[in-house]
Amino acid sequence: xxxxLSLSIILTFHxxxxxxxxxxxxxxxxxSIPFELILIDDASNDGSSDAIKSLLDYYDHERTFxxxxxxxxxxxxxxxxxxxxxxxxLVWCPSSLEQVDESRLKxxxxxxxDNPKCSFFIQQLQLPETPDEWLSYIARQTWxxxxxxxxxxxxxPSEQLFFNPYQQSHHGLELSMRLFLSESASYExxxxxxxxxxxxxxxxxxxxxxxxxxxxxxxxxxxxxxxxSKALQLYGDIPEKDTPxxxxxxxxxxxxxxxxxxxxxxxxxxxxxxxxxxxxxPNHPRAKELKIQILEKKRRFVEASELKHELIAEQNTRPENxxxxxxxxxxxxxxxxxxxxxxxxxxxxxxxxxxTKLIVIDNASLDDTHDYLEELEQKEFFSCEIxxxxxxxxxxxSVNQGLDAAVGEYACVLHNDVNLKSDAISELxxxxxEHPRYAIIGPMTNKTLNPDQSTRYQEEYNEELVRAEYxxxxxxxxxxxxxxxxxxxxxxxxxxxxxLCFEARKNGHRVGIATEVSIDHQxxxxxxxxxxxxxxxxxxKNVAYFNEKWGIEVYSxxxxxxxxxxxxxxxxxxxxxxxxxxxxxxDYFSELFTDELKTExxxxxxxxxxxxxxxxxxxxxEERELMRRLEDRLDNVDLPTSLIYQLVRFYYYRNIFSRCKxxxxxxxxxxxxxxSELYKLQMMVTDKxxxxxxxxxxELLDKAPTNPTLYKLAGDIHRFEGNTEEAESFYSIASQxxxxxxxxxxxxxxxxxx
Numbered sequence: 001x002x003x004x005l006s007l008s009i010i011l012t013f014h015x016x017x018x019x020x021x022x023x024x025x026x027x028x029x030x031x032s033i034p035f036e037l038i039l040i041d042d043a044s045n046d047g048s049s050d051a052i053k054s055l056l057d058y059y060d061h062e063r064t065f066x067x068x069x070x071x072x073x074x075x076x077x078x079x080x081x082x083x084x085x086x087x088x089x090l091v092w093c094p095s096s097l098e099q100v101d102e103s104r105l106k107x108x109x110x111x112x113x114d115n116p117k118c119s120f121f122i123q124q125l126q127l128p129e130t131p132d133e134w135l136s137y138i139a140r141q142t143w144x145x146x147x148x149x150x151x152x153x154x155x156x157p158s159e160q161l162f163f164n165p166y167q168q169s170h171h172g173l174e175l176s177m178r179l180f181l182s183e184s185a186s187y188e189x190x191x192x193x194x195x196x197x198x199x200x201x202x203x204x205x206x207x208x209x210x211x212x213x214x215x216x217x218x219x220x221x222x223x224x225x226x227x228x229s230k231a232l233q234l235y236g237d238i239p240e241k242d243t244p245x246x247x248x249x250x251x252x253x254x255x256x257x258x259x260x261x262x263x264x265x266x267x268x269x270x271x272x273x274x275x276x277x278x279x280x281x282p283n284h285p286r287a288k289e290l291k292i293q294i295l296e297k298k299r300r301f302v303e304a305s306e307l308k309h310e311l312i313a314e315q316n317t318r319p320e321n322x323x324x325x326x327x328x329x330x331x332x333x334x335x336x337x338x339x340x341x342x343x344x345x346x347x348x349x350x351x352x353x354x355x356t357k358l359i360v361i362d363n364a365s366l367d368d369t370h371d372y373l374e375e376l377e378q379k380e381f382f383s384c385e386i387x388x389x390x391x392x393x394x395x396x397x398s399v400n401q402g403l404d405a406a407v408g409e410y411a412c413v414l415h416n417d418v419n420l421k422s423d424a425i426s427e428l429x430x431x432x433x434e435h436p437r438y439a440i441i442g443p444m445t446n447k448t449l450n451p452d453q454s455t456r457y458q459e460e461y462n463e464e465l466v467r468a469e470y471x472x473x474x475x476x477x478x479x480x481x482x483x484x485x486x487x488x489x490x491x492x493x494x495x496x497x498x499x500l501c502f503e504a505r506k507n508g509h510r511v512g513i514a515t516e517v518s519i520d521h522q523x524x525x526x527x528x529x530x531x532x533x534x535x536x537x538x539x540x541k542n543v544a545y546f547n548e549k550w551g552i553e554v555y556s557x558x559x560x561x562x563x564x565x566x567x568x569x570x571x572x573x574x575x576x577x578x579x580x581x582x583x584x585x586x587d588y589f590s591e592l593f594t595d596e597l598k599t600e601x602x603x604x605x606x607x608x609x610x611x612x613x614x615x616x617x618x619x620x621x622e623e624r625e626l627m628r629r630l631e632d633r634l635d636n637v638d639l640p641t642s643l644i645y646q647l648v649r650f651y652y653y654r655n656i657f658s659r660c661k662x663x664x665x666x667x668x669x670x671x672x673x674x675x676s677e678l679y680k681l682q683m684m685v686t687d688k689x690x691x692x693x694x695x696x697x698x699e700l701l702d703k704a705p706t707n708p709t710l711y712k713l714a715g716d717i718h719r720f721e722g723n724t725e726e727a728e729s730f731y732s733i734a735s736q737x738x739x740x741x742x743x744x745x746x747x748x749x750x751x752x753x754x
Contacts, residue, residue: 003034005063006109007150008086010093012078013052014042015273019096020051026097026194028059033106036063038082043072046269076165083161089154093163093172094147096196104193111188112152119185120176121150123192127176131217131227134177138213139234146172147194157184167212174213181220207238215349232341236379258290267298285311324383325355325409326429326477329402332416333363333392333526334706334737337372339417346420347382356425358382359405361398364391364736366706391739395473396486396496406480413476417522418445427517428477431465439482439509440501442471447523453513461515468513469505473497474521482509487549491740493527495542502550530706530738535642537579538740544580554582565597570610573617578646581620589621598626608637616643619650639663641671648679657683674704685713688720708737 009027013020027037039056041049049068056066065085069078079093090112108121125144128134137143149172153161160178163171179185214235218228258273271294277287288311295304328347332340340360347358358381360373373386387401399413410432412425424443431441444455450472451457476497478484484504490496501511532538547554555575560568569592576585601614611633618627644663651659660679667676677700684693694717701710715730734742 005034005036005088006090007033007035007105008038008088008091009035010038010040010079010082010086010091012040012042012075012082012093012095013044013048014072014075015044015046015048015269016096017044017046017048017051018269020048021055023094023097024052024055024059026100028055028061030100030102030105032102033109036065036087037061038085039064039066040078040082041066041068042075042078043069074165075169076163076167076171079163079171080165083153083163086153089152091151091153092147093149093151094194094196095145095169097147098195101191101193104191108150108190108193111190112150115188116152117155117186118152118188119155119179120152120187121190122176122187123148123190123194126189127180127187129180131181131220131223132230134180134213134217135227135230135234138210138217143170143173145196146170147196148172149176151175155186157182160184164212164216167209170209174216177213178216181217181222210238211235211348215345218345232345235345236375236381258294262290262294262297267294270294271298323354324357324407326425327357327359327402327406327408327411327480328382328425329359329361329399329406329411329413330416331361331363331395331398331402332369333365334530335367336365336416336526337367337369339522340369341372343414343416343418343420344376344381346418347425350420350423351382351425353382355408356382357407358384359387359402360384361387361389361393361401363389363393363398366733366737391736392492394488394490394492394740396490397488399473399486399496400488403478403480403485409480411478411480413473413478415474415521416526418474419520421518421520424475424517424519425477428475428514431512431514431517432477432479435465435510435512437510438465438512439479439484439504439507440471441465441477441512441514442468442475443514443517443519445472445474445519445521447521448472448474455518458515458518461513464516465512465514468501468511470498470501471511471513473500474523475519476500479509482507489545490542492530492538492738493532493542494539495546499546499549530708535645540577540579544577544582547577547582555585555588557588560588565592566600566604568592569597569601569617570613573613573620576617576620578616578620586621589617593621593623602626602629606633611637612640612643616646619647639666641667644671645675648676652679652682655686657687674700674707678707678709681713682709685716685720690717690720693717706737708734708742711737712742 011023011027013023024039027035039052041052052066056064067081073081075095082093083091090109111121112118122144125148128137146169151172156179160175160182162175164174167174176185176187214231217223217231223231258270258277262270271291274287274291274294277284278291281287288307292304292307292311295301295307328351330340330343344358347356358376360376362369362373370388373384373388376384377386385405387398387405389398389401393401402413403411410429412428428441428443432438435441442453444453444458446455448454450470452468453472473496478500482504484500484507486496487499487503488496490499504511527533546552554577555572560571563571569589572585572589572592576582606614611630615627615630615634618624618630644666647663648660651657651663660683664676664679677696681693681696681700684690684696693713697710697714697717700707701714704710711730711734715727715734718724718727718730728744731742732744735744
């Protein structure tokens with residue numbers, strides 16, 4: 001009867017013939033440990049497979065399982081594949097081996113039996129314990145190899161039980177960090193029980209592995225701001241020059257392996273692989289760059305110099321931006337740096353810098369976004385181009401600036417509070433390629449003003465691309481040769497995205513939703529800071545402009561006339577724009593609103609909902625006398641929050657502060673908001689009650705440092721007190737944030753109709 005299995009050993013190789021014999025011999029000579037060996041050759045083309053088969057025939061180990069890949073998938077994917085085959089809960093995944101101390105390895109196996117809750121055992125290494133310590137470890141030049149770790153699968157949470165497929169090496173260290181950050185790790189240090197092959201000693205780390213470790217660190221939701229800032233700084237400091245990249249940078253897996261060989265000092269093998277790539281792709285620029293580096297290390301300087309001149313000549317004749325397929329356009333403003341950083345990290349994770357250009361439009365940000373973007377530009381992060389505006393031009397104008405600077409086939413407009421969680425951009429590119437009749441395509445998301453793009457309804461779609469009337473601008477892939485531009489009349493925000501889709505459809509193009517592509521969206525990060533929502537004047541002004549521009553009929557006269565005269569009144573209230581009422585509806589109301597109907601309205605007993613609707617309609621139609629008489633009946637009515645704020649706004653713009661205060665007093669604690677506090681503060685300033693206004697202003701600035709009204713009010717206070725220079729400074733900030741509503745003299749340029 002075979003002995004009970006004690007250990008599963010996983011070995012994966014890809015063009016590593018030099019280390020195969022020492023690694024397999026070290027494992028097969030373990031005589032007193034019942035183990036299984038899961039062995040994967042990841043599409044080697046250097047004879048590794050033949051070397052493996054020869055050794056397997058020689059040792060004839062009955063518990064060895066050998067798998068061969070026709071195409072390389074990378075070490076991380078190989079390890080994850082092998083994990084599914086393991087029959088022991090104790091797993092060891094060395095990258096290579098020179099020698100194994102069998103007695104010490106047996107001791108580790110016994111310790112695992114004695115302590116089944118221990119997640120892993122590590123030889124002679126004290127791991128970091130805090131995020132800050134992990135960050136310092138990531139910054140090191142060498143890390144401990146996968147051979148240092150023995151994993152207890154039964155003590156690792158299932159959601160963490162995988163190796164990062166995007167890393168090239170050091171998968172064990174990344175997993176141990178994830179376990180620490182999720183507070184689900186326990187480990188024991190043990191004596192050194194193995195040594196690496198002489199051909200696989202620690203070498204300087206590729207930048208991609210450092211970056212992947214930083215990504216894992218940044219995904220921790222409990223990471224404090226200081227460590228997050230340090231992590232982002234370290235990420236930016238990692239040089240790109242000697243780092244093998246994804247996609248177009250290393251189109252051939254042989255080239256990526258050549259890079260590793262060069263790093264390990266295996267220059268002859270590395271040069272051989274590079275030559276194979278160049279035989280197939282003679283003008284491959286990255287292959288030539290790597291060949292130059294190898295030749296210089298081999299001290300073949302004449303050949304390296306000749307190849308440099310050849311490469312420079314090719315680059316000088318190559319059209320600028322020739323490889324760019326998509327330009328990503330991101331407007332940002334206010335205190336947007338933090339969400340922008342997350343957005344750009346996700347772009348770096350999921351986009352190819354060789355085919356992607358980044359365009360960021362800085363709309364007079366109030367934080368240090370400018371310095372951050374300047375640094376990215378200096379480092380040529382995604383060939384980035386920064387456009388800086390001295391004041392907030394609004395979303396539409398910013399996008400147009402980006403479209404004017406865009407290159408390639410497509411432009412992808414992103415909000416700065418978006419996070420890519422997959423290769424969404426490349427998927428949208430694919431759909432655009434396959435469906436040339438579509439001018440604009442957008443994905444699904446968790447938070448959107450367009451319910452058709454909500455992931456809540458994702459399962460209802462049967463096709464990967466469905467036609468739509470409009471899209472939410474959180475992510476819009478636009479075909480550049482359509483020359484579409486946003487209408488800048490929409491000013492800061494709202495409806496410019498719908499308008500663009502209508503424009504595309506008017507020109508014979510299609511608009512579509514990519515139902516199998518989704519991204520994360522925080523929603524409202526910028527608009528809320530500007531005090532913009534679907535109750536704001538800006539929103540209703542844009543509703544009016546959009547409807548007029550596109551001839552949107554807000555009502556059907558035939559449908560209205562099918563109702564009783566009184567019900568027609570209520571229907572008008574539900575249809576009309578509360579701040580910019582449509583002229584046809586106003587005319588219809590005037591015809592309908594006879595003295596007889598007024599009498600009927602006043603004599604009837606109305607339920608609370610109907611009474612609120614009538615008060616609202618009279619307010620919109622400026623029927624003030626009747627409105628006041630109906631308002632008298634509201635004293636015992638539990639008013640909707642929206643109606644309270646509309647009434648406050650109505651009376652505020654007419655300087656009837658007593659009525660404003662009356663309705664503000666009706667707000668319950670849960671109904672109060674920044675807007676209600678703003679109204680109170682505005683009335684204090686207007687009435688020159690500065691002793692109360694100044695502390696209230698400071699309090700609100702702490703809560704809402706991007707609200708332009710607060711800076712305008714600060715300017716008013718200074719102007720009233722004769723501090724002209726200070727007043728102008730605050731007015732300038734208000735104008736910088738919202739130049740459409742505030743001028744640099746403190747005058748409010750935007751007024752609702754009255």
